[in-house]
Structures are given as C-alpha cells and as structure tokens.
Amino acid sequence: MSNCLSSQATVTAASPTIFVVDDDASFRTAIARLLHAGGYAVQTFASATDFLGSFRGDTPGCVLLDVHMPGLTGLDLQSALARGENPLPIVFITGQGDIPTSVQAMRAGAEDFLTKPLRKAVLFPAITRALARDAQERQQRARRRELRARFEALTPREREVLTHVLRGQLNKQIASDLAASERTIKAHRANLMAKLQVQSVAELGQLAHEAGFASQQ
C-alpha cells in the first residue's frame, strides 16, 4: 500500500544552477565567471545537444541560451525542453537577434530575450525572475504530481464512479448509469474518497481541478 507522506519537498536544498549554452567559448567563460561572482552555481555547454544530453531535469535553475548556434538553435532547444516534463525557464541571449525571433521565443514561453553586450543590471534581474519562476513552477509540478499519483491509485471502476460524482450525480443515478447497485457505488465512493484523502465532495472537486482530472475526462 502506498503510504505516501503528503507534500515532501523534493530535495529542497539543491541550490539552483545556471545552465549556460553558447557555442562561443570565450563568452561561456566570461559569463561563467560573472555568474560565479554573483554567487550562482554554473554549468556551461557548447551546444544544445550537449545540454540535452546531460540535463536530467531534477536540478532547479534556468538556462542562459544563445539563439544562434550551429546544429540545434536556441529555439530548437527551447521546444525540446518544453516537450520534456521538467522545463527550465529560458533567458535568451543574442548578438545579432531580430525581432521576429524574439517574438517567437517569448511566445514560446521564454523568460526574457537579451541582447549583447550584456549588462549586469539587465542580466541579473532576468536571472532572478527566471529562478523565481522555476521555483514556483517546480512547486506546482510537485503538487500536481503528488495529486496525480493519488488519482492513479484508483481502480478503473473507482475512476468511473469519480467522474459521475464530480458531475454531482446522486448515488442512485450513478448506480443506474453504471448498472450496479447503490451499495456498490457507495463502496467505490468511500474507497476513492479515502485514496484521494478528501472528506467532502467540495474538497474532491478542488483536487480534481488541481490535478487536471476534471478536464481530461
């Protein structure tokens, strides 16, 4: 039986890391030095492929990403990262960027889009925002995962009953819909309430919303 202790923060202490992805070696070392001086942990990568190859997704942080790179471009990395389950906020950096690219990047969820030469007064606030966003999204994802785990602990039949309960149907109605006795529905209902750790239909509805269960069904 899954005796899941609720809301255990996933390794909270892991300090955020700035992932610098840029094909220009001198820029990488310069920015790494700058960020180190600012008190950040830094990892540098010469290409998007390198980054994707070694990134595990469990490290909080953000990405400082050059738009123009041989091979996978910054935008490519962005969409690849977005497809993953643990996307990091991205701060783009470009030497000769154009507006359409910046628009596309922002629309795809970039935290910022900065131009070289990079000034500390611009970079550091952007990083702060990106890290804050990452922390917030990470927390949301953790919560969501925890809830989804509860929903996955339900048996198919319980899930079925759940959808009817969420529609506000009476046990009697659910019973006739599912061609079962009212007693059976009560049993499933009690089980699912226990598994989802809620006491009332009101709580149940909230949980279903948070976990995105209502929308998917």
Added chain:
Amino acid sequence: MSNCLSSQATVTAASPTIFVVDDDASFRTAIARLLHAGGYAVQTFASATDFLGSFRGDTPGCVLLDVHMPGLTGLDLQSALARGENPLPIVFITGQGDIPTSVQAMRAGAEDFLTKPLRKAVLFPAITRALARDAQERQQRARRRELRARFEALTPREREVLTHVLRGQLNKQIASDLAASERTIKAHRANLMAKLQVQSVAELGQLAHEAGFASQQ
C-alpha cells in the same frame, strides 16, 4: 427578480473591427485599404488618446498599433487597455523597433509584434489569431460576468455560508462557526443554491471556480 436567461450571446452578429492606431496618415490609409480589401471593418486613429477617447469596449476586434507615436506610445496604450475591463488583443507594428521593446510588449500580452515593411502573409495570420483570441476571451468574459452576476445576487449572509460550504463543512459546523442554528444554515444554503442555479455541491464548486469566487474569498 432577475429572470436572467442564461448565456445570451452579447450581440453576436457584431462583426469584428480592426482598430488601426498610427500617427502616420499615409500608413493609416494604406493599411485601411488593405484591410478593407481583406473584408475587415476598419477604424483608424491618429493617436492613442484618440483611440482611448472613442473606444467603448463593446466592439469585438483587435488593435493594430504603432509602437512609436508622439504623446502616448503604443506600450502606454497597451497598459491602459489592459487596465480596462474589455481589453482587445494588440498586434504591434513598428518601423524601427528594438528587441527590448518587443519583449516588453509580448510579455505584456501582445498578440504579435510585426516590423515594417508589412507583408500580407504575415499581417493577416496575425490578425486572424488576434481576432480568434478576442472572440475566445470575450466569450470567457461573458460567461464570467454572467456567473458573477449570480454571485452578486447573494445576500452577505448567504455569501458567508457559501464560503463555508465550499470548504466542505457540514451544516452543523457552519452553524457553530456563524453562531446560528443549523436550520438557518439550511435555509441560506437552499437559497444560495437556488440563486446560483446549481443542484449539487459539485456544481457549486465548479461555478465558484469559474467565477473566481473561491480565490477571492
């Protein structure tokens, strides 16, 4: 008593209008001609102030907005419009725009940020997206307003009971919290369920979510 017929589409037939705001008269006429040819209704304005002065908010459509204008800039208009209750999607147009401006505009919710010279193949898709977004948001707002109206029909006491019901509390508990008899709570509860036109706590929760009632309380 408010015998509100639910979901009456607000003057659905009103065709969307493109509001062109640009200080360059020749550009205004050129773009107006282009849009007319595309089958759109167009209104032009020489300044952000002009637009804000005559815009009523009940017309669906979108704004084609120049960034650089004397007086209020495009970004100023954007934030003014966003503060209103019926914001229109904005497609920015700029002659000599810079990336920071485009980033700011996109972050503030602009639908797109285009550069002159304007190509039809770029402009028209942007307008289509903006109009689609407007239609969608307008529908959401209408639904939201309709629901909010229901909530405003509640008496203060009923609202108070509602918040407790949404927490999943029993009538008995609510009664003791509000220092009233259980019978009184039942009365308020029945009243508010009727006013909100819901049959079950499940529906009630959904409605409260949609109307943003749960979050504000």
Added chain:
DNA sequence: CTGCCTATTGTCCTTTGGTGCAGTACGGAG
C-alpha cells in the same frame, strides 16, 4: 403604515450519504 426582503428559528418527514458487517465471484501472482 404597509408590503417586501433579509435573517432567523422551529418541527416534522423524506431522501441521501456514510459505515459496519458479511458474503459471493473472478482473475492474477506466488
């Protein structure tokens, strides 16, 4: 003053929901 709304409470009765206890049936894992 009168009528209407809001808030309050009561009693009585019915319908639902929730739970304890108990039992049947089926299919997969060991």
Added chain:
DNA sequence: CTCCGTACTGCACCAAAGGACAATAGGCAG
C-alpha cells in the same frame, strides 16, 4: 491451490441534507 485485489451486493443503522409549513423581527421603500 491459496492469497490477494477488485468488483459486486445485501441488510441495518445513524447522520446529514433538504423540503414543507410556519412564525418572529428588523430595515427600507412607497
């Protein structure tokens, strides 16, 4: 084959919700 989880069901009991009918009291508009 046995154990276990899942699904299903019955009976009984109690708690909670909700409707019917009725009544008191204060505030406010006409």
